[in-house]
Structures are given as structure tokens and as C-alpha cells.
Amino acid sequence: MTRGKRFCILFIIMAIHLQSWNECPAKKSILDFVADVTDEGSQTFVSPHDRIAVFDNDGTLWAEKPAYFQLLFALERVKALAPENPGWKTKQPFKAVLEGDMKSLAAAGDRGIIELVMESTSGMTTDEFSKIVSDWMTQAKHPRFHRPYTDLAYQPMLELLDYLRMNGFKTYIVSGGGIEFMRVWMEGVYGIPPEQVIGSSIITRFEIRDNTPVLLRQPMLDFHDDKAGKPVAINKFIGRRPIFAFGNSDGDLQMLQWTASGKGQRFMGIIHHTDAEREWDYDRYSMVGRLDKALDEANSRGWTIVDMKKDWKRIFVFELR
């Protein structure tokens, strides 16, 4: 193919894809990377087999304020089940939920959420849990935007997922969120099937109940998929090193380092929340989604940093409706 032809095709692709991205260095770095690894003649070519892309979820593919959405889900469950669990009145993080003490809750972090979700949804089968999540997703509304939580997925990132898949990438979620919580709605919203969703998990137990095999949720943590847990989970679930990774907080640093340390072309991206008006503005001092060490490392190593305010024409999927 001639240089002119290649430029022309690239131009058409640019015009069609990533529509919600402004022309900016972040967009250019994505397009350049994809062009490099898909150019069969070049030394930078990567076979489709190895085009593995991993994405954090909270704060990377959808919003995470005022608190992780899964935490808001768990709060409702805990409140609903409180009468049957009088012990929760004096036990953290349940006490904080029942007293509306959001500060203590935020301090409990991912593990606090996992504990709330575990305790408030254990004893039921995996199918029963999916049903509860699915129902909640249909009727719950975000406190600021008064819309279903899935409306707060980021339109530019959905376009990026599509763009990567069109270019032969396999897209994965690698999130601290609960694996069974996410799988219920991610295929519909992100086009990512359950087997490509990796997250934190609790222990489940196989049992035959009335002649029917079921998997029962146990109140025990199986795996916390955050920080140094992310490369561990990537290795366990995928068994290959990604060439493309996107995150937004210090919880994603090790996943980005793991991706960066492979051979050949690599893409490491970070969403920087800079838009107080359209979304939220936070980084180093935020309880939820703190971006501090990873921001320093991204700057010093030349990783791609998306400035949400400058780089995105629109933020949420609902803005296109």
C-alpha cells in the first residue's frame, strides 16, 4: 500500500471513530499505537492473537462519584436487610451504612464494599444474586444525574472499546469491583462478554439442592482484584500480558507497570478527572479513585493522560440520546 493510500484510509477511520474525542495528543497516541500494531509490514506489528487490552472499570469506563456504584447498591441491600441482622448496628462497616456515615464508609475502601456485598448477598445462589443486581440496575437512579447508573458510562471510552475490537483486539475488564456484579450488565453496556470480565470475587460453593445443582455465595473473600492483585489476576485469567491498558487511579498502577514491562509496542493510558462541571474534578486527595503515584509515573514515563475536560467532546452515553 502506498503512503498516500494508507494516510487516506487512516483519515477515514479517524473521521468515523472516536467521534467524542477532540483532536488531542491522547487521541493521536491511541490512533498511532493501533496503526503501529496492525501494520502487517512493519516491525511493530502484533498478531491479533496477542492484541489484549485491559480496562479498569470505576472511573475509567463509568463514573465513580459520589461513591463506587456497587457500594450504593450494597447500601440499599444492607438497609433492607438490617431488621433481620440486629448485630449490624454496632459492627463496621454496617454501622456506618445504617447511620449514613459516608466518611467512614469511604475509608473502608474496596474491602469494605466487598464485605458489605458479601454479607448482604451471601447464602443465596449466583443466579439469585444476578437477578437482584439486574433489577437494581433497571430501577436505581444516580443521585446527581437522576438516571440509571449504566447511563453514566463514558461515551468516548465505549468508542475506544469498539475501535480496538474492530482492530482485532480482545477487550477485558480488570476491576476491583465484584465479578458477579459486573457481569450482569457489562455485555449490554460495553459489549464485553462475561468471560472477559475479571474482578474481585467471593467464595462460592457447589451444592445439590432439591436435585438441582446450585452455586451458593459464601461470606468469604476469594480474591481482591486491586493494585498488585491486578497483574496476578491478569496472569491467572488471561495467561498472557496485555499490550494495552487503561486505568484512572493508583489501584491501576501495577496493571500499567505489568503491561509496560512486556516486549514490543505498549500503550498505557490514564483518565484524569478534570471536569468539575460535566463530571467531577479529583486526583491526589480523593478518597475514591485517588490518582497520585500513578499520575507521577505516567508523567515521568510518558504514558498517555486523558484530560477529560479538554479531550472529550462529550462525557456520558446519555448525552448522545
Add this chain to the structure above:
Amino acid sequence: MTRGKRFCILFIIMAIHLQSWNECPAKKSILDFVADVTDEGSQTFVSPHDRIAVFDNDGTLWAEKPAYFQLLFALERVKALAPENPGWKTKQPFKAVLEGDMKSLAAAGDRGIIELVMESTSGMTTDEFSKIVSDWMTQAKHPRFHRPYTDLAYQPMLELLDYLRMNGFKTYIVSGGGIEFMRVWMEGVYGIPPEQVIGSSIITRFEIRDNTPVLLRQPMLDFHDDKAGKPVAINKFIGRRPIFAFGNSDGDLQMLQWTASGKGQRFMGIIHHTDAEREWDYDRYSMVGRLDKALDEANSRGWTIVDMKKDWKRIFVFELR
């Protein structure tokens, strides 16, 4: 499509595929099942998205005698490392290895193997481990057939894997074997990529060594993927219920039950080792690969049972060379 045309196409596919299978009820049940779930017009149609097929490995896709091949790998490691580990002389299952006491070893089962592999390969990185397995696979020879272990994959089953994939199935391994042991060679032998290989695992730890991120193998069990663990692992890794499952021992019973209990068309298959001459002949009283309860359940529920001696024209891949 007319009935005649469909029959004609089916006939051509039958003629090309599953060549190493004799015309038998097992082969017919596979062809019928695949025809049913891929027939778009019919009520039995299953969309490609849900065509998930799971396979046990040892005794289902390759041989498992005189002992699990991974155990034979671990024995060599233990012997090689014994001088540096004097404590092994008095500690089971290491003592059994060093004394050549195969009976005590067989009694240690999967967990014994995992312990041997864990202890003899911990402290190293996942990359170092892959290299050791890869080297062993290249040079080690099976004691009876004097060939590389991968030559003892079952030719009829490779044809079945291909046949399913050609019909839109996603093929997975769900084995008690070590996940990192299997991933090294399975893509080359079975055409199954690492992310579709599920197995037993040990804990790994992320660490930065001389500025390079590594995953270090720890001498701690993470998950034992056998018996009731198999449906648990299927749910965790795949997040959807298979419609097709193949095993050969009681360790596969729960995976078969889990597959059988979903809605719509289901296929459950069992390899029965009946050929003492070409392979081995064992079931209810075998230490390795015991097939007892699962055989009863297969008989009573009408699952497909492959009689290796009668149903397979050839057994091993090397017979075709």
C-alpha cells in the same frame, strides 16, 4: 434450505470430520447435538455466544497412565532439587518420590501433585516456570511409548475440538492440572489459547525486581480445580454455563451435572478407558482417573459414553504420522 440439501451438507461434514471415530452411537450423539444447536430455524438452536464446551484434560484429551504426566514432571524436579532440600527425605509426599514409592504417591492424589509442583517450583517467576515446563515437554519421554507426552493426545478428541470450533463453539479446558503447567503447550497441541485453559493454581505475588515487574510463585495453594471445584471455576472464569462437557472420571461428575442442569439442549460425554492393548483399561478401581459414580450417573441419565476400544479407529496423534 431444503431437507435434501441439509442432509447432503451434513453428510459431507460427517465424511470430513471425526475421521478417527468409528460409526457408533457416541459419534452419532455428537453429530446430532451439533446439528440441533446450529440449526437456525429450529427450537433447539443455540446462538454462537452460548456455545461453550468444556473438557477435562487428563484421561479425556490425553493419557494419564502410569500417572498424571504433571506428576512425572514434578518427580524429576523433586529428584533434581533433593540435594538442596534435605528435609524432603522424611516428609511426604517427597519421601515417596525419593524412595520411588509410587503407591503412596498415587494415594496423595491431585493435592499431592500440586504440593510437589508448588514446593519444587516456588520462589521462581512465572516466566521461569514456563521455560522449565516447555523444556521438559521437548525432551521428556513417556515410559511406555517412548515419545514426547504431547504425542499421547487423543486424535479423535483433537478432531472433536476442531469440529466444535468449526461450528461456532468456544472450547475450554477445565482440569485439575496446574493452570500454568498446561498453558505452556495446550495452544500448540489442542488449539486452545491460555485464556481458555482453567486449572488448579498456586498463589503468585507481584513484585518489582531490579526495576522489572515479575510474578513470583508462592508455595501456597490458590485453588484446586477438581470435583465440586470445577463448576465453581467455570462460573468464576467463564461466567456462563457450558452446553457441552466431556470428562472421564468421578472428578468430572459435578462439571457434568452443572452442564446438564441448564436449560435447552445439553451434551454430556464420558471417555471410558476400555482398551488395554492400545491404551489402558480401567474404571471403578483405578487410583488414577477413577470412574465409578460418574459411570453410574452417565448410564442412568443417558449421557454419552465413549467406548475407547470400539469407538476409536486410532487413539493417539502419533498414529497418524
